[in-house]
Amino acid sequence: MATLETLIRDRLAHNHWGILGNQGYVLGVDLGSYGLRVALANLQHHTFHTMSSEEVNESPDEVVQRVIAMARALMNAHEVTPDHLVRVGVGFGGPVDLRFGTVRLAPRQPGWEHYPLQERFEQAFDAVTVIDNDANVIALGEATFGVGAGCQHLVYLHLSSGVGGGLVLNGRLYHGATSTAGEIGHAVVGQGWDGTGRPETLEELVSITGLLQRARRYGLETDNLDQIFGESSIGQRVVQETVDLLAVRCAQTVALVDPEMIVLGGIVVRIGGEDFVRAIAEKVNTFIAPQFARPLPVVASVLGPESVTVGAIANALDSLSD
Incomplete structure:
Protein backbone atom coordinates (compact mmCIF):
# COMPACT_ATOMS: atom_id res chain seq x y z
CA MET A 1 0.00 0.00 0.00
CA THR A 144 -10.04 12.37 -3.32
CA PHE A 145 -6.83 10.88 -1.93
CA GLY A 146 -7.69 7.53 -0.39
CA VAL A 147 -9.10 4.11 -1.17
CA GLY A 148 -11.91 5.62 -3.26
CA ALA A 149 -9.72 8.01 -5.26
CA GLY A 150 -11.57 8.82 -8.46
CA CYS A 151 -14.98 7.66 -7.22
CA GLN A 152 -17.79 10.06 -8.00
CA HIS A 153 -20.29 8.32 -5.72
CA LEU A 154 -19.03 7.08 -2.33
CA VAL A 155 -20.56 6.36 1.08
CA TYR A 156 -18.43 6.56 4.22
CA LEU A 157 -19.47 5.05 7.57
CA HIS A 158 -17.56 6.01 10.74
CA LEU A 159 -17.75 3.66 13.75
CA SER A 160 -16.22 5.06 16.91
CA SER A 161 -17.50 6.64 20.13
CA GLY A 162 -20.37 7.69 17.89
CA VAL A 163 -21.60 6.54 14.49
CA GLY A 164 -21.59 8.97 11.59
CA GLY A 165 -21.32 9.00 7.85
CA GLY A 166 -20.70 11.07 4.77
CA LEU A 167 -22.00 11.00 1.20
CA VAL A 168 -20.00 11.97 -1.87
CA LEU A 169 -22.38 12.24 -4.81
CA ASN A 170 -21.33 13.45 -8.26
CA GLY A 171 -17.85 14.02 -6.84
CA ARG A 172 -18.93 16.43 -4.11
CA LEU A 173 -20.15 16.24 -0.54
CA TYR A 174 -23.91 16.01 -0.22
CA HIS A 175 -25.24 17.88 2.82
CA GLY A 176 -29.02 17.78 2.43
CA ALA A 177 -31.47 20.49 3.45
CA THR A 178 -29.99 21.21 6.90
CA SER A 179 -26.36 20.01 6.57
CA THR A 180 -27.14 16.74 8.38
CA ALA A 181 -27.15 14.26 5.48
CA GLY A 182 -25.13 11.14 6.24
CA GLU A 183 -25.91 11.06 9.98
CA ILE A 184 -26.85 7.39 9.74
CA GLY A 185 -26.01 6.76 13.39
CA HIS A 186 -29.19 8.60 14.39
CA ALA A 187 -31.41 6.43 12.18
CA VAL A 188 -33.65 4.11 14.18
CA VAL A 189 -33.26 0.42 13.43
CA GLY A 190 -36.15 -1.10 15.38
CA GLN A 191 -33.94 -3.85 16.78
CA GLY A 192 -35.94 -5.53 19.54
CA TRP A 193 -38.63 -2.86 19.40
CA ASP A 194 -41.95 -3.98 20.92
CA GLY A 195 -44.02 -1.19 19.37
CA THR A 196 -43.89 1.13 22.39
CA GLY A 197 -41.51 3.93 23.15
CA ARG A 198 -38.66 4.86 20.81
CA PRO A 199 -36.76 2.23 18.83
CA GLU A 200 -33.00 2.10 19.25
CA THR A 201 -30.69 3.99 16.90
CA LEU A 202 -27.80 2.48 15.02
CA GLU A 203 -25.38 4.48 17.18
CA GLU A 204 -26.86 3.04 20.36
CA LEU A 205 -26.15 -0.46 19.06
CA VAL A 206 -22.85 -0.34 17.15
CA SER A 207 -20.83 2.53 18.65
CA ILE A 208 -18.10 1.55 21.12
CA THR A 209 -20.51 2.10 24.01
CA GLY A 210 -23.23 0.17 22.21
CA LEU A 211 -20.98 -2.82 21.59
CA LEU A 212 -19.79 -2.93 25.20
CA GLN A 213 -23.35 -2.57 26.56
CA ARG A 214 -24.62 -5.42 24.40
CA ALA A 215 -21.73 -7.60 25.56
CA ARG A 216 -22.59 -6.85 29.21
CA ARG A 217 -26.23 -7.65 28.53
CA TYR A 218 -25.15 -11.10 27.35
CA GLY A 219 -22.81 -11.64 30.30
CA LEU A 220 -19.39 -10.33 29.23
CA GLU A 221 -18.22 -7.57 31.60
CA THR A 222 -15.50 -5.62 29.81
CA ASP A 223 -14.46 -2.14 28.82
CA ASN A 224 -11.96 -3.49 26.31
CA LEU A 225 -13.12 -3.49 22.69
CA ASP A 226 -10.39 -5.98 21.80
CA GLN A 227 -12.24 -8.58 23.90
CA ILE A 228 -15.37 -8.10 21.82
CA PHE A 229 -13.38 -9.08 18.75
CA GLY A 230 -11.55 -11.89 20.57
CA GLU A 231 -12.30 -15.56 21.15
CA SER A 232 -15.20 -15.10 23.58
CA SER A 233 -18.46 -16.66 22.38
CA ILE A 234 -20.36 -13.62 23.67
CA GLY A 235 -18.00 -11.29 21.83
CA GLN A 236 -18.48 -13.31 18.65
CA ARG A 237 -22.26 -13.05 19.07
CA VAL A 238 -22.03 -9.27 19.44
CA VAL A 239 -19.78 -9.02 16.37
CA GLN A 240 -22.10 -11.17 14.25
CA GLU A 241 -25.11 -9.07 15.25
CA THR A 242 -23.11 -5.95 14.39
CA VAL A 243 -22.16 -7.33 10.98
CA ASP A 244 -25.83 -8.05 10.25
CA LEU A 245 -27.00 -4.64 11.46
CA LEU A 246 -24.41 -2.75 9.43
CA ALA A 247 -24.86 -4.88 6.32
CA VAL A 248 -28.61 -4.25 6.26
CA ARG A 249 -28.13 -0.49 6.68
CA CYS A 250 -25.44 -0.40 4.01
CA ALA A 251 -27.62 -2.40 1.59
CA GLN A 252 -30.48 0.05 2.20
CA THR A 253 -28.11 2.94 1.51
CA VAL A 254 -27.03 1.25 -1.73
CA ALA A 255 -30.68 1.08 -2.83
CA LEU A 256 -31.10 4.76 -1.98
CA VAL A 257 -28.00 6.43 -3.49
CA ASP A 258 -26.34 3.74 -5.69
CA PRO A 259 -22.68 4.35 -4.69
CA GLU A 260 -19.60 2.95 -6.39
CA MET A 261 -18.04 2.08 -3.04
CA ILE A 262 -18.70 1.95 0.70
CA VAL A 263 -15.79 2.84 2.98
CA LEU A 264 -15.73 1.89 6.66
CA GLY A 265 -13.57 3.68 9.22
CA GLY A 266 -13.12 4.54 12.89
CA ILE A 267 -11.78 2.72 15.94
CA VAL A 268 -14.29 -0.15 15.72
CA VAL A 269 -13.21 -0.92 12.16
CA ARG A 270 -9.52 -0.64 13.03
CA ILE A 271 -9.85 -3.10 15.92
CA GLY A 272 -12.24 -5.39 14.05
CA GLY A 273 -9.75 -5.62 11.21
CA GLU A 274 -9.95 -7.29 7.83
CA ASP A 275 -12.21 -10.15 8.96
CA PHE A 276 -14.82 -7.68 10.26
CA VAL A 277 -14.80 -5.61 7.06
CA ARG A 278 -14.86 -8.73 4.87
CA ALA A 279 -17.87 -10.15 6.75
CA ILE A 280 -19.80 -6.90 6.29
CA ALA A 281 -18.86 -6.75 2.60
CA GLU A 282 -20.09 -10.29 1.97
CA LYS A 283 -23.40 -9.65 3.73
CA VAL A 284 -23.95 -6.31 1.97
CA ASN A 285 -23.55 -7.93 -1.43
CA THR A 286 -25.91 -10.72 -0.35
CA PHE A 287 -28.55 -8.23 0.80
CA ILE A 288 -28.59 -6.09 -2.36
CA ALA A 289 -31.77 -6.82 -4.32
CA PRO A 290 -31.06 -9.30 -7.18
CA GLN A 291 -32.24 -6.92 -9.91
CA PHE A 292 -29.60 -4.39 -8.80
CA ALA A 293 -26.90 -6.85 -7.76
CA ARG A 294 -23.32 -6.04 -8.76
CA PRO A 295 -19.96 -6.50 -7.06
CA LEU A 296 -19.91 -3.54 -4.67
CA PRO A 297 -16.61 -2.82 -2.89
CA VAL A 298 -17.00 -2.43 0.87
CA VAL A 299 -13.54 -1.57 2.16
CA ALA A 300 -11.64 -0.07 5.09
CA SER A 301 -10.46 3.53 5.17
CA VAL A 302 -6.76 3.96 4.39
CA LEU A 303 -6.07 7.53 5.53
CA GLY A 304 -5.53 6.60 9.19
Whole structure:
Protein backbone atom coordinates (compact mmCIF):
# COMPACT_ATOMS: atom_id res chain seq x y z
CA MET A 1 0.00 0.00 0.00
CA ALA A 2 1.33 3.45 -0.93
CA THR A 3 2.23 5.83 1.89
CA LEU A 4 -0.09 8.70 2.74
CA GLU A 5 2.43 11.21 1.38
CA THR A 6 2.56 9.30 -1.93
CA LEU A 7 -1.23 9.17 -2.23
CA ILE A 8 -1.49 12.91 -1.66
CA ARG A 9 1.41 13.80 -3.96
CA ASP A 10 -0.01 11.72 -6.81
CA ARG A 11 -3.50 13.22 -6.54
CA LEU A 12 -2.24 16.79 -6.17
CA ALA A 13 -0.22 16.26 -9.34
CA HIS A 14 -3.49 15.60 -11.21
CA ASN A 15 -4.88 19.02 -10.38
CA HIS A 16 -8.53 19.56 -11.23
CA TRP A 17 -9.27 22.42 -8.85
CA GLY A 18 -8.77 25.33 -11.23
CA ILE A 19 -6.15 28.05 -11.47
CA LEU A 20 -5.66 28.31 -7.69
CA GLY A 21 -5.18 24.57 -7.41
CA ASN A 22 -1.54 24.64 -8.52
CA GLN A 23 -0.15 27.44 -6.38
CA GLY A 24 0.17 28.32 -2.73
CA TYR A 25 -0.74 26.16 0.26
CA VAL A 26 -3.80 24.64 1.87
CA LEU A 27 -4.06 24.11 5.62
CA GLY A 28 -6.07 21.21 7.03
CA VAL A 29 -7.19 21.09 10.68
CA ASP A 30 -8.60 18.28 12.81
CA LEU A 31 -10.34 19.62 15.91
CA GLY A 32 -10.66 16.69 18.24
CA SER A 33 -11.37 13.61 16.13
CA TYR A 34 -7.81 12.23 16.42
CA GLY A 35 -6.55 14.69 19.00
CA LEU A 36 -5.51 18.06 17.60
CA ARG A 37 -3.83 17.87 14.19
CA VAL A 38 -2.80 20.23 11.44
CA ALA A 39 -1.52 19.48 7.95
CA LEU A 40 0.01 21.68 5.25
CA ALA A 41 -0.19 20.82 1.55
CA ASN A 42 2.00 22.57 -1.03
CA LEU A 43 -0.05 22.76 -4.22
CA GLN A 44 2.91 23.53 -6.45
CA HIS A 45 5.45 20.97 -5.22
CA HIS A 46 2.86 18.48 -3.90
CA THR A 47 4.39 18.06 -0.45
CA PHE A 48 2.48 17.26 2.75
CA HIS A 49 3.56 18.02 6.33
CA THR A 50 1.79 17.41 9.64
CA MET A 51 1.88 18.26 13.34
CA SER A 52 -0.19 16.79 16.15
CA SER A 53 -0.93 17.16 19.85
CA GLU A 54 -3.04 15.33 22.41
CA GLU A 55 -6.48 16.77 23.02
CA VAL A 56 -6.96 18.28 26.48
CA ASN A 57 -10.04 19.39 28.35
CA GLU A 58 -10.04 23.12 27.59
CA SER A 59 -12.62 25.71 26.63
CA PRO A 60 -13.47 26.09 22.93
CA ASP A 61 -11.46 29.32 22.67
CA GLU A 62 -8.43 27.70 24.31
CA VAL A 63 -8.62 24.68 21.99
CA VAL A 64 -8.92 26.86 18.90
CA GLN A 65 -6.07 29.13 19.96
CA ARG A 66 -3.88 26.09 20.64
CA VAL A 67 -4.52 24.55 17.23
CA ILE A 68 -4.00 27.93 15.54
CA ALA A 69 -0.63 28.17 17.30
CA MET A 70 0.20 24.66 16.05
CA ALA A 71 -0.70 25.65 12.50
CA ARG A 72 1.47 28.76 12.69
CA ALA A 73 4.36 26.69 14.04
CA LEU A 74 4.00 24.23 11.15
CA MET A 75 3.88 27.08 8.63
CA ASN A 76 6.94 28.72 10.20
CA ALA A 77 8.84 25.43 10.07
CA HIS A 78 8.33 25.36 6.31
CA GLU A 79 8.69 29.12 5.77
CA VAL A 80 5.09 29.65 4.74
CA THR A 81 3.48 33.01 5.40
CA PRO A 82 -0.32 33.48 5.69
CA ASP A 83 -0.47 35.34 2.37
CA HIS A 84 0.49 32.06 0.65
CA LEU A 85 -2.56 30.22 2.04
CA VAL A 86 -5.28 29.85 -0.59
CA ARG A 87 -7.67 27.99 1.73
CA VAL A 88 -8.07 26.60 5.23
CA GLY A 89 -10.16 23.48 5.82
CA VAL A 90 -11.40 22.43 9.26
CA GLY A 91 -12.95 19.13 10.33
CA PHE A 92 -14.87 19.18 13.61
CA GLY A 93 -16.00 16.21 15.73
CA GLY A 94 -19.68 17.13 15.70
CA PRO A 95 -22.42 18.68 13.58
CA VAL A 96 -21.83 22.16 12.14
CA ASP A 97 -24.08 24.74 10.52
CA LEU A 98 -22.63 25.49 7.10
CA ARG A 99 -24.91 28.49 6.58
CA PHE A 100 -23.30 30.42 9.43
CA GLY A 101 -19.94 28.66 9.79
CA THR A 102 -20.75 27.67 13.36
CA VAL A 103 -20.70 24.55 15.51
CA ARG A 104 -24.09 23.12 16.39
CA LEU A 105 -22.80 21.00 19.29
CA ALA A 106 -19.93 18.77 20.38
CA PRO A 107 -21.27 15.40 21.59
CA ARG A 108 -18.25 14.73 23.82
CA GLN A 109 -17.68 18.23 25.20
CA PRO A 110 -20.25 20.93 26.04
CA GLY A 111 -19.68 24.61 25.39
CA TRP A 112 -19.22 24.52 21.61
CA GLU A 113 -22.84 25.33 20.80
CA HIS A 114 -23.04 28.16 18.20
CA TYR A 115 -19.26 28.63 18.33
CA PRO A 116 -18.10 30.79 15.32
CA LEU A 117 -15.49 28.32 14.10
CA GLN A 118 -15.16 29.57 10.53
CA GLU A 119 -14.81 33.17 11.65
CA ARG A 120 -12.05 32.35 14.16
CA PHE A 121 -9.85 30.72 11.51
CA GLU A 122 -10.52 33.40 8.90
CA GLN A 123 -9.50 36.05 11.42
CA ALA A 124 -6.35 34.12 12.32
CA PHE A 125 -5.11 33.45 8.78
CA ASP A 126 -6.97 35.98 6.58
CA ALA A 127 -7.85 33.09 4.26
CA VAL A 128 -11.17 31.66 3.11
CA THR A 129 -12.04 28.84 5.51
CA VAL A 130 -14.44 25.93 4.98
CA ILE A 131 -15.66 23.82 7.89
CA ASP A 132 -17.52 20.53 8.09
CA ASN A 133 -17.99 17.60 10.44
CA ASP A 134 -15.31 14.93 10.62
CA ALA A 135 -17.23 12.11 8.91
CA ASN A 136 -18.05 14.31 5.92
CA VAL A 137 -14.47 15.41 5.36
CA ILE A 138 -13.19 11.85 5.76
CA ALA A 139 -15.67 10.76 3.08
CA LEU A 140 -14.35 13.39 0.68
CA GLY A 141 -10.75 12.65 1.68
CA GLU A 142 -11.16 8.96 0.81
CA ALA A 143 -12.80 9.87 -2.51
CA THR A 144 -10.04 12.37 -3.32
CA PHE A 145 -6.83 10.88 -1.93
CA GLY A 146 -7.69 7.53 -0.39
CA VAL A 147 -9.10 4.11 -1.17
CA GLY A 148 -11.91 5.62 -3.26
CA ALA A 149 -9.72 8.01 -5.26
CA GLY A 150 -11.57 8.82 -8.46
CA CYS A 151 -14.98 7.66 -7.22
CA GLN A 152 -17.79 10.06 -8.00
CA HIS A 153 -20.29 8.32 -5.72
CA LEU A 154 -19.03 7.08 -2.33
CA VAL A 155 -20.56 6.36 1.08
CA TYR A 156 -18.43 6.56 4.22
CA LEU A 157 -19.47 5.05 7.57
CA HIS A 158 -17.56 6.01 10.74
CA LEU A 159 -17.75 3.66 13.75
CA SER A 160 -16.22 5.06 16.91
CA SER A 161 -17.50 6.64 20.13
CA GLY A 162 -20.37 7.69 17.89
CA VAL A 163 -21.60 6.54 14.49
CA GLY A 164 -21.59 8.97 11.59
CA GLY A 165 -21.32 9.00 7.85
CA GLY A 166 -20.70 11.07 4.77
CA LEU A 167 -22.00 11.00 1.20
CA VAL A 168 -20.00 11.97 -1.87
CA LEU A 169 -22.38 12.24 -4.81
CA ASN A 170 -21.33 13.45 -8.26
CA GLY A 171 -17.85 14.02 -6.84
CA ARG A 172 -18.93 16.43 -4.11
CA LEU A 173 -20.15 16.24 -0.54
CA TYR A 174 -23.91 16.01 -0.22
CA HIS A 175 -25.24 17.88 2.82
CA GLY A 176 -29.02 17.78 2.43
CA ALA A 177 -31.47 20.49 3.45
CA THR A 178 -29.99 21.21 6.90
CA SER A 179 -26.36 20.01 6.57
CA THR A 180 -27.14 16.74 8.38
CA ALA A 181 -27.15 14.26 5.48
CA GLY A 182 -25.13 11.14 6.24
CA GLU A 183 -25.91 11.06 9.98
CA ILE A 184 -26.85 7.39 9.74
CA GLY A 185 -26.01 6.76 13.39
CA HIS A 186 -29.19 8.60 14.39
CA ALA A 187 -31.41 6.43 12.18
CA VAL A 188 -33.65 4.11 14.18
CA VAL A 189 -33.26 0.42 13.43
CA GLY A 190 -36.15 -1.10 15.38
CA GLN A 191 -33.94 -3.85 16.78
CA GLY A 192 -35.94 -5.53 19.54
CA TRP A 193 -38.63 -2.86 19.40
CA ASP A 194 -41.95 -3.98 20.92
CA GLY A 195 -44.02 -1.19 19.37
CA THR A 196 -43.89 1.13 22.39
CA GLY A 197 -41.51 3.93 23.15
CA ARG A 198 -38.66 4.86 20.81
CA PRO A 199 -36.76 2.23 18.83
CA GLU A 200 -33.00 2.10 19.25
CA THR A 201 -30.69 3.99 16.90
CA LEU A 202 -27.80 2.48 15.02
CA GLU A 203 -25.38 4.48 17.18
CA GLU A 204 -26.86 3.04 20.36
CA LEU A 205 -26.15 -0.46 19.06
CA VAL A 206 -22.85 -0.34 17.15
CA SER A 207 -20.83 2.53 18.65
CA ILE A 208 -18.10 1.55 21.12
CA THR A 209 -20.51 2.10 24.01
CA GLY A 210 -23.23 0.17 22.21
CA LEU A 211 -20.98 -2.82 21.59
CA LEU A 212 -19.79 -2.93 25.20
CA GLN A 213 -23.35 -2.57 26.56
CA ARG A 214 -24.62 -5.42 24.40
CA ALA A 215 -21.73 -7.60 25.56
CA ARG A 216 -22.59 -6.85 29.21
CA ARG A 217 -26.23 -7.65 28.53
CA TYR A 218 -25.15 -11.10 27.35
CA GLY A 219 -22.81 -11.64 30.30
CA LEU A 220 -19.39 -10.33 29.23
CA GLU A 221 -18.22 -7.57 31.60
CA THR A 222 -15.50 -5.62 29.81
CA ASP A 223 -14.46 -2.14 28.82
CA ASN A 224 -11.96 -3.49 26.31
CA LEU A 225 -13.12 -3.49 22.69
CA ASP A 226 -10.39 -5.98 21.80
CA GLN A 227 -12.24 -8.58 23.90
CA ILE A 228 -15.37 -8.10 21.82
CA PHE A 229 -13.38 -9.08 18.75
CA GLY A 230 -11.55 -11.89 20.57
CA GLU A 231 -12.30 -15.56 21.15
CA SER A 232 -15.20 -15.10 23.58
CA SER A 233 -18.46 -16.66 22.38
CA ILE A 234 -20.36 -13.62 23.67
CA GLY A 235 -18.00 -11.29 21.83
CA GLN A 236 -18.48 -13.31 18.65
CA ARG A 237 -22.26 -13.05 19.07
CA VAL A 238 -22.03 -9.27 19.44
CA VAL A 239 -19.78 -9.02 16.37
CA GLN A 240 -22.10 -11.17 14.25
CA GLU A 241 -25.11 -9.07 15.25
CA THR A 242 -23.11 -5.95 14.39
CA VAL A 243 -22.16 -7.33 10.98
CA ASP A 244 -25.83 -8.05 10.25
CA LEU A 245 -27.00 -4.64 11.46
CA LEU A 246 -24.41 -2.75 9.43
CA ALA A 247 -24.86 -4.88 6.32
CA VAL A 248 -28.61 -4.25 6.26
CA ARG A 249 -28.13 -0.49 6.68
CA CYS A 250 -25.44 -0.40 4.01
CA ALA A 251 -27.62 -2.40 1.59
CA GLN A 252 -30.48 0.05 2.20
CA THR A 253 -28.11 2.94 1.51
CA VAL A 254 -27.03 1.25 -1.73
CA ALA A 255 -30.68 1.08 -2.83
CA LEU A 256 -31.10 4.76 -1.98
CA VAL A 257 -28.00 6.43 -3.49
CA ASP A 258 -26.34 3.74 -5.69
CA PRO A 259 -22.68 4.35 -4.69
CA GLU A 260 -19.60 2.95 -6.39
CA MET A 261 -18.04 2.08 -3.04
CA ILE A 262 -18.70 1.95 0.70
CA VAL A 263 -15.79 2.84 2.98
CA LEU A 264 -15.73 1.89 6.66
CA GLY A 265 -13.57 3.68 9.22
CA GLY A 266 -13.12 4.54 12.89
CA ILE A 267 -11.78 2.72 15.94
CA VAL A 268 -14.29 -0.15 15.72
CA VAL A 269 -13.21 -0.92 12.16
CA ARG A 270 -9.52 -0.64 13.03
CA ILE A 271 -9.85 -3.10 15.92
CA GLY A 272 -12.24 -5.39 14.05
CA GLY A 273 -9.75 -5.62 11.21
CA GLU A 274 -9.95 -7.29 7.83
CA ASP A 275 -12.21 -10.15 8.96
CA PHE A 276 -14.82 -7.68 10.26
CA VAL A 277 -14.80 -5.61 7.06
CA ARG A 278 -14.86 -8.73 4.87
CA ALA A 279 -17.87 -10.15 6.75
CA ILE A 280 -19.80 -6.90 6.29
CA ALA A 281 -18.86 -6.75 2.60
CA GLU A 282 -20.09 -10.29 1.97
CA LYS A 283 -23.40 -9.65 3.73
CA VAL A 284 -23.95 -6.31 1.97
CA ASN A 285 -23.55 -7.93 -1.43
CA THR A 286 -25.91 -10.72 -0.35
CA PHE A 287 -28.55 -8.23 0.80
CA ILE A 288 -28.59 -6.09 -2.36
CA ALA A 289 -31.77 -6.82 -4.32
CA PRO A 290 -31.06 -9.30 -7.18
CA GLN A 291 -32.24 -6.92 -9.91
CA PHE A 292 -29.60 -4.39 -8.80
CA ALA A 293 -26.90 -6.85 -7.76
CA ARG A 294 -23.32 -6.04 -8.76
CA PRO A 295 -19.96 -6.50 -7.06
CA LEU A 296 -19.91 -3.54 -4.67
CA PRO A 297 -16.61 -2.82 -2.89
CA VAL A 298 -17.00 -2.43 0.87
CA VAL A 299 -13.54 -1.57 2.16
CA ALA A 300 -11.64 -0.07 5.09
CA SER A 301 -10.46 3.53 5.17
CA VAL A 302 -6.76 3.96 4.39
CA LEU A 303 -6.07 7.53 5.53
CA GLY A 304 -5.53 6.60 9.19
CA PRO A 305 -5.06 9.19 11.97
CA GLU A 306 -4.62 11.97 9.40
CA SER A 307 -7.98 11.20 7.77
CA VAL A 308 -9.64 14.38 9.07
CA THR A 309 -6.78 16.73 8.16
CA VAL A 310 -6.52 15.13 4.71
CA GLY A 311 -10.30 15.34 4.31
CA ALA A 312 -10.28 18.98 5.42
CA ILE A 313 -7.67 19.69 2.72
CA ALA A 314 -9.83 17.85 0.17
CA ASN A 315 -12.83 19.96 1.21
CA ALA A 316 -10.79 23.16 0.97
CA LEU A 317 -9.56 22.18 -2.51
CA ASP A 318 -13.09 21.34 -3.61
CA SER A 319 -14.21 24.84 -2.62
CA LEU A 320 -11.75 26.28 -5.15
CA SER A 321 -14.06 25.14 -7.93
CA ASP A 322 -17.05 27.08 -6.54
